[in-house]
Amino acid sequence: MKGVRKLFPEEFCRRYEQFIPDFDLFLEAMLTPLPKVFRINTLKAEPEEVMPLLAELDPEPLSYLRFAYTVKNGRGLGRQLAHFLGLIYIQEAASMIPPVVLDPQPGDKVLDLAAAPGSKTTQMAALMRNRGLIIANDLSLERLRGLIGNVDRMGCLNVVVCRADGIVLGRKLAASCDRVLVDAPCSSEGTIRKTEEALRRWSVRGIANFSRVQKGLICAGYQALRPGGQMVYSTCTIAPEENEAVVAYLLKRFPEAEILPVELDNFVMRPALTEWEGDTFPSAIRRCRRILPQDNNTEAFFVALIRKPDDVTS
Amino acid sequence: MSPVEFLRNRFGLPEEWLQGLETITEQATVFIGTPEVIRFNAVKPLRRGLRLCRIFPHSIKPTTFAMQLLGREATANQIEVDEQQAKQLINGGTVEIAADVENGFVLISWRSFIIGVGIYKRPVLKSCIPRFRPVD
Ligand SMILES: C[S@@+](CC[C@H](N)C(=O)[O-])C[C@H]1O[C@@H](n2cnc3c(N)ncnc32)[C@H](O)[C@@H]1O
Numbered sequence: 490m491k492g493v494r495k496l497f498p499e500e501f502c503r504r505y506e507q508f509i510p511d512f513d514l515f516l517e518a519m520l521t522p523l524p525k526v527f528r529i530n531t532l533k534a535e536p537e538e539v540m541p542l543l544a545e546l547d548p549e550p551l552s553y554l555r556f557a558y559t560v561k562n563g564r565g566l567g568r569q570l571a572h573f574l575g576l577i578y579i580q581e582a583a584s585m586i587p588p589v590v591l592d593p594q595p596g597d598k599v600l601d602l603a604a605a606p607g608s609k610t611t612q613m614a615a616l617m618r619n620r621g622l623i624i625a626n627d628l629s630l631e632r633l634r635g636l637i638g639n640v641d642r643m644g645c646l647n648v649v650v651c652r653a654d655g656i657v658l659g660r661k662l663a664a665s666c667d668r669v670l671v672d673a674p675c676s677s678e679g680t681i682r683k684t685e686e687a688l689r690r691w692s693v694r695g696i697a698n699f700s701r702v703q704k705g706l707i708c709a710g711y712q713a714l715r716p717g718g719q720m721v722y723s724t725c726t727i728a729p730e731e732n733e734a735v736v737a738y739l740l741k742r743f744p745e746a747e748i749l750p751v752e753l754d755n756f757v758m759r760p761a762l763t764e765w766e767g768d769t770f771p772s773a774i775r776r777c778r779r780i781l782p783q784d785n786n787t788e789a790f791f792v793a794l795i796r797k798p799d800d801v802t803s
Numbered sequence: 804m805s806p807v808e809f810l811r812n813r814f815g816l817p818e819e820w821l822q823g824l825e826t827i828t829e830q831a832t833v834f835i836g837t838p839e840v841i842r843f844n845a846v847k848p849l850r851r852g853l854r855l856c857r858i859f860p861h862s863i864k865p866t867t868f869a870m871q872l873l874g875r876e877a878t879a880n881q882i883e884v885d886e887q888q889a890k891q892l893i894n895g896g897t898v899e900i901a902a903d904v905e906n907g908f909v910l911i912s913w914r915s916f917i918i919g920v921g922i923y924k925r926p927v928l929k930s931c932i933p934r935f936r937p938v939d
Contacts, residue, residue: 532872533871533872533916534915534916538914538915538916542914570886570889570890570893570913570918573893573935574871574916574918575868575871576916598839619837620837621837621839622837622839622840622843624843624845624848633849637849637850640850640853641853641854641868642868644853644868644869644871644872645852645853646824646835646836646837646840646852646853646872647836647837647839647840647852648836648840648850648852649836649840649843649848649850649851649852650848650849650850650851651846651847651848651849652849653846658846661845661846662845665845
């Protein structure tokens with residue numbers, strides 16, 4: 490076990506051992522390659538049409554996500570005709586959770602504030618059965634090219650693609666959106682299982698920089714919500730400065746914002762923290778959820794579901 | 804004849820094809836999306852919905868991605884291929900095939916799916932499908 494710790498920065502272990510249960514299991518899970526997961530693109534085909542095309546890979550359904558499957562040997566997945574035809578989308582399982590929690594409905598107006606490369610945009614388009622409007626925004630033109638490619642391949646008719654600073658766009662769309670997804674840029678600690686690059690780039694200073702941007706984005710996302718609208722704030726990172734502290738900042742700026750419980754059948758999630766290194770967070774923040782890699786064999790994620798009350802005027 | 808009518812006639816698509824959707828033409832490209840997508844004007848977007856087709860002086864070229872989604876009810880000018888031919892075509896190749904269709908743009912189908920658009924000049928079917936870039 491000691492050996493595993495050596496592979497992580499000392500400061501990383503010091504910080505997270507404080508609140509992650511079964512810490513050694515956690516570290517081991519972080520070093521284990523992720524299973525390959527895909528979802529069927531229900532905009533283009535029914536599962537009964539798609540599954541025979543993938544029979545040789547022997548896909549197993551995930552019990553907690555409709556239309557999502559895992560394959561033992563995923564190497565061939567991206568070479569399948571089904572992938573080329575946009576009948577499937579390869580997406581890490583935890584990354585499919587925020588759209589499911591947001592639950593956008595056909596006909597909704599949805600703002601996806603940091604959308605590229607569009608995994609969650611295209612998933613939401615499917616949940617909305619290609620109806621209504623998704624404003625898929627990102628700051629990076631290069632990443633938006635990938636998003637447009639995915640929107641094309643998946644056949645999304647309900648997506649407009651924008652390039653703006655999310656902080657500016659959220660304010661421009663003030664009080665107009667039924668749902669908002671803020672899948673924030675983050676230090677990506679949760680993706681260490683996918684790429685060791687995240688581990689090499691890790692630093693506490695990096696976390697502080699992301700936290701600043703995230704606070705701007707969560708407030709802009711909240712401003713874009715119509716009264717009664719709901720927002721999901723998510724990251725694929727562990728640092729409380731990028732998760733609980735960001736939600737706490739929103740509550741300080743907009744004390745009326747409601748934090749709703751997040752639940753999913755057959756999927757283990759842990760309550761968020763109420764304090765971190767001397768800071769205490771409002772108790773409602775416990776309703777946010779942490780997804781840990783050892784619990785469901787996924788990446789780490791953080792998910793908060795936030796509602797703007799009906800009687801807020803702006 | 805509008806580009807949508809042209810495509811409907813060429814591929815024998817039903818009267819109610821694209822019902823509930825709207826189009827907008829920008830720089831000789833017709834985009835298709837939900838009414839909310841086409842009318843969105845809060846900011847200038849980089850892209851609205853899908854590219855349906857491109858208008859050339861003497862022809863209208865449907866796009867592979869739009870027809871994969873919206874062309875499954877086609878009854879005319881469609882060529883069915885087998886898996887081997889499908890793979891050749893998505894890698895930018897051509898196949899020789901005797902098909903009972905008009906020369907010009909055709910839809911290429913494999914099993915129950917439209918895999919994309921091709922140009923047929925008897926007996927050669929040339930792919931217009933964007934190249935397959937496998938991912939791992
Ligand atoms: C975690 S990724 C989003 C992943 C995406 N939601 C998906 O599921 O495919 C975060 C994104 O935020 C974008 N970003 C960073 N700063 C931004 C800002 N100020 N406004 C909008 N997007 C921003 C990055 O370019 C990056 O694509």
